[in-house]
Amino acid sequence: MPEMLPKYVKLGYQYPVDHILTFLFIPIMAAVSIQILKLGPEEILTIWNSLHFDFVQILCSSFLVTLIATVYFMSKPRSIYLVDYACYKPPITSRVPFSTFMEHSRLILKDNPKSVEFQMRILERSGLGEETSLPPAIHYIPPNPTMEAARGEAEAVIFSAIDSLMQKTSIKPKDIDILIVNCSLFSPTPSLSAMVVNKYKLRSNIKSFNLSGMGCSAGLISIDLARDLLQVHPNSNALVVSTEIITPNYYQGSERAMLLPNCLFRMGGAAILLSNKRGDRNRAKYKLVHVVRTHKGADDKAYKCVYEQEDPQGKVGINLSKDLMIIAGEALKSNITTIGPLVLPASEQLLFLFTLIGRKIFNPKWKPYIPDFKQAFEHFCIHAGGRAVIDELQKNLQLSAEHVEASRMTLHRFGNTSSSSLWYELSYIEAKGRMKNGDRIWQIAFGSGFKCNSAVWKCNRRIKTPNNGPWQDCIDRYPVHIPEIVKL
Amino acid sequence: MVSSMAEGLIYDIKLSSVGPGTVTEPDMVHEPSDMDLAMKLHYLKVIYYFGKQAFEGLTTLKIKEPLFMVLNYFPVICGRFRRAESGRPYIKCNDCGVRFIEAKCEKTMDEWLEMTKENASLEKYLTPNQIIGPELGFSPTVLLQFTKFKCGGMSMGLSWAHVLGDAFSAAEFLNLLGKVVAGEKPNRPINLAHLKTNSTNPESPLTNTEDPLSVKRVGPVGDIWIPVNNCKMEAFSFSVNATQLSHLQSKISNNGTDFSPFEALSAVIWQCIGKIRPESEPKVVTICKMMEQNRADGNNLLISVVKAAYPIVEANPSELAALMKNAAIDKIEKIENAIEKDNGVSDFIVYGGNLTFANLEEAKFYEIDYRGEKPIYVSYRVDGVGDEGAVLVLPGPPKNGGRTVMAILPENEATELKSELKKWFMD
Numbered sequence: 001m002p003e004m005l006p007k008y009v010k011l012g013y014q015y016p017v018d019h020i021l022t023f024l025f026i027p028i029m030a031a032v033s034i035q036i037l038k039l040g041p042e043e044i045l046t047i048w049n050s051l052h053f054d055f056v057q058i059l060c061s062s063f064l065v066t067l068i069a070t071v072y073f074m075s076k077p078r079s080i081y082l083v084d085y086a087c088y089k090p091p092i093t094s095r096v097p098f099s100t101f102m103e104h105s106r107l108i109l110k111d112n113p114k115s116v117e118f119q120m121r122i123l124e125r126s127g128l129g130e131e132t133s134l135p136p137a138i139h140y141i142p143p144n145p146t147m148e149a150a151r152g153e154a155e156a157v158i159f160s161a162i163d164s165l166m167q168k169t170s171i172k173p174k175d176i177d178i179l180i181v182n183c184s185l186f187s188p189t190p191s192l193s194a195m196v197v198n199k200y201k202l203r204s205n206i207k208s209f210n211l212s213g214m215g216c217s218a219g220l221i222s223i224d225l226a227r228d229l230l231q232v233h234p235n236s237n238a239l240v241v242s243t244e245i246i247t248p249n250y251y252q253g254s255e256r257a258m259l260l261p262n263c264l265f266r267m268g269g270a271a272i273l274l275s276n277k278r279g280d281r282n283r284a285k286y287k288l289v290h291v292v293r294t295h296k297g298a299d300d301k302a303y304k305c306v307y308e309q310e311d312p313q314g315k316v317g318i319n320l321s322k323d324l325m326i327i328a329g330e331a332l333k334s335n336i337t338t339i340g341p342l343v344l345p346a347s348e349q350l351l352f353l354f355t356l357i358g359r360k361i362f363n364p365k366w367k368p369y370i371p372d373f374k375q376a377f378e379h380f381c382i383h384a385g386g387r388a389v390i391d392e393l394q395k396n397l398q399l400s401a402e403h404v405e406a407s408r409m410t411l412h413r414f415g416n417t418s419s420s421s422l423w424y425e426l427s428y429i430e431a432k433g434r435m436k437n438g439d440r441i442w443q444i445a446f447g448s449g450f451k452c453n454s455a456v457w458k459c460n461r462r463i464k465t466p467n468n469g470p471w472q473d474c475i476d477r478y479p480v481h482i483p484e485i486v487k488l
Numbered sequence: 489m490v491s492s493m494a495e496g497l498i499y500d501i502k503l504s505s506v507g508p509g510t511v512t513e514p515d516m517v518h519e520p521s522d523m524d525l526a527m528k529l530h531y532l533k534v535i536y537y538f539g540k541q542a543f544e545g546l547t548t549l550k551i552k553e554p555l556f557m558v559l560n561y562f563p564v565i566c567g568r569f570r571r572a573e574s575g576r577p578y579i580k581c582n583d584c585g586v587r588f589i590e591a592k593c594e595k596t597m598d599e600w601l602e603m604t605k606e607n608a609s610l611e612k613y614l615t616p617n618q619i620i621g622p623e624l625g626f627s628p629t630v631l632l633q634f635t636k637f638k639c640g641g642m643s644m645g646l647s648w649a650h651v652l653g654d655a656f657s658a659a660e661f662l663n664l665l666g667k668v669v670a671g672e673k674p675n676r677p678i679n680l681a682h683l684k685t686n687s688t689n690p691e692s693p694l695t696n697t698e699d700p701l702s703v704k705r706v707g708p709v710g711d712i713w714i715p716v717n718n719c720k721m722e723a724f725s726f727s728v729n730a731t732q733l734s735h736l737q738s739k740i741s742n743n744g745t746d747f748s749p750f751e752a753l754s755a756v757i758w759q760c761i762g763k764i765r766p767e768s769e770p771k772v773v774t775i776c777k778m779m780e781q782n783r784a785d786g787n788n789l790l791i792s793v794v795k796a797a798y799p800i801v802e803a804n805p806s807e808l809a810a811l812m813k814n815a816a817i818d819k820i821e822k823i824e825n826a827i828e829k830d831n832g833v834s835d836f837i838v839y840g841g842n843l844t845f846a847n848l849e850e851a852k853f854y855e856i857d858y859r860g861e862k863p864i865y866v867s868y869r870v871d872g873v874g875d876e877g878a879v880l881v882l883p884g885p886p887k888n889g890g891r892t893v894m895a896i897l898p899e900n901e902a903t904e905l906k907s908e909l910k911k912w913f914m915d
Binding site: 098130139 | 502503504505507509510511548549552553556557568582583584585623626628
């Protein structure tokens, strides 16, 4: 019902409600000032003298004020800043055009033409482009996923991203206090975080963590963990590395539900530097405002919807259930319910409340009011899990094509890079020069579990269009029109 | 698809693909010319033998990198065939790439070269042998095999579908690879493919013209692009050094007419083959030469046919050489008309339709250098040769200055020909 109100009526409602405090404050101040002016200067002086200011009283009051102020400032959570981040750019030797992928599939699955057909249909509608990358081991017919190759991929992706980050931020390895690496499906011993410590010779008292098995939303889980650690450790910084290693996880069987990830997942990784140091306040790109995590694992269907298992031939792969989009929608609703009150302006929250009450009391047939998140955020980074995910969220949140452009173009250029896709999307927005000081960004990630995690950032300073980064050589070609079905 | 491992000689075979590094615009196609389609059942196989230094210390990725860069300039060889509505084949430039095969050999390169002197057909294990078909859209037209020998030497085997171009084009591709490895930028425009023209309506060709003798129509092979032979063809090669060559030329020269090495060698071999085929003397031979200047993309062949009016066995090689020297080159329109009769759908062969002599003396095989190293030896043959056989006259290793001759003949003829030839080169 509120959608039908003409625009100016809506604005007339929004502006006062959002700035209600100002609207209340002004009349009160006006009334008080008028009263004071009515009294005249001598009257004011008499009132002032009658207050009997005593030295002790003044001292105690100022002491109290100082005490309250100190307690307030001490208990305020530390501001966490994102100094900078870097995304891995795969080399041209890793490129996988559609035609090569299909030809290899045909040769590898020559006994299963139906499965090959299925893969072709998926690829045609996937929203991926011709420049996505797979690691060298997967280019072989049949793929050759040894542990050595997996480590090789991990080293190439992670070290390249970290080198790029160090160059951008001028940070020295010895200065890193906290290290968090998240990679869901490859978890060797020693861990990937130990691999980073070894390569860069990090300090022996570093606080390192390695998160594995947590799915595509693990990137924001790492950010959340970093934030909590930075609350406890003053004057520190944290290096967060998000990636997914494809080599050991390429499904070699022929079950259709498990072939889907092969078509979508591609090489990628990102390294992020977070800090709570005062000195970084001015040079940091973003400030972390909120992180909201929603876990639907308590529901059996949600728990099983992305499930790693063996197929009848004993080949291990990830089974995506048919209910995935429905469960994703539910998880999103949960997450929005929590994040809404934190970010939405008062006008939207009231509207939502009224519609909710109205549906309960007056008429259940009223359409539920979807809050307009476009008023809370300037930019949206939706995990590029697949075309269906982006379409679903665009519909649910009523976003325009430009809002989801970063997600769609990242899916096209890099494929589904799992936990690092949010950073490629952010990089796209920066590369297009759309990021302004003060802009608010909402990163939404979905992953196995089933989890829906959100992070809210605020742009901290003017960001020049970067001259390095994964989009550097192709940003001028974007945005591209992605057809519904690509003819192979 | 993959050549079988003879007695465990070639092992540890790995397949992958290499495509262009940058994206080719969508919907780019290449339409082979009529001459190209006449050659579609033939495959060029070139093997470059490099010493240890050329590939020392290189990982597979390092070998693949320059290929990705060079293929940016060859979108056509990275594409795959499709058929137009009329049935005429064309190439869709879809970046699928060339097949890249890695293999190891348990012999050292010297041992191998000794073995192949006796038995040239062993060389088929160093080149990929996949033909185009039965699925046109999923068959690579160019395949590369890198075989590492026990001593550290490496052979680079190229399989190049003749429909893409002749020996000069194949050599140009590999020479450019060497240049890119050296860090140079190829002097070649990138986009040579063009958007497909919608149903070109050719002027109805003269349906009554006879097919030229040089191009032989063969039974429909459908989508399996290899001619059907009645007998197994075998390759054997022999080298003629500079002294032997000039000796031969002087023997053959007649009344002051000098014959080129190609003409001299071909005439001699023609007569020898005549001797070993008494019932079916090759009275008609096809001569093939590549154009060197003003080359267009694809095949630039000058084909001529020579008819001997008298029995070959009795002929004087000088007469045969003279016939070859004065052979008139077939007009290209004659060949084009034969192909156009049903819009390029029919299947033809050039090599082996008649006994064919190909003059590849000027082919620039030895011009390549890989990281500053020249190949020790280059071997070249054609697969998909018809029953009459083919003789290829190739440049010899630069140090020797002579010629290498590769003969592809029915297998029972090889030994007989070798003994006949010995007579010419013994004295």
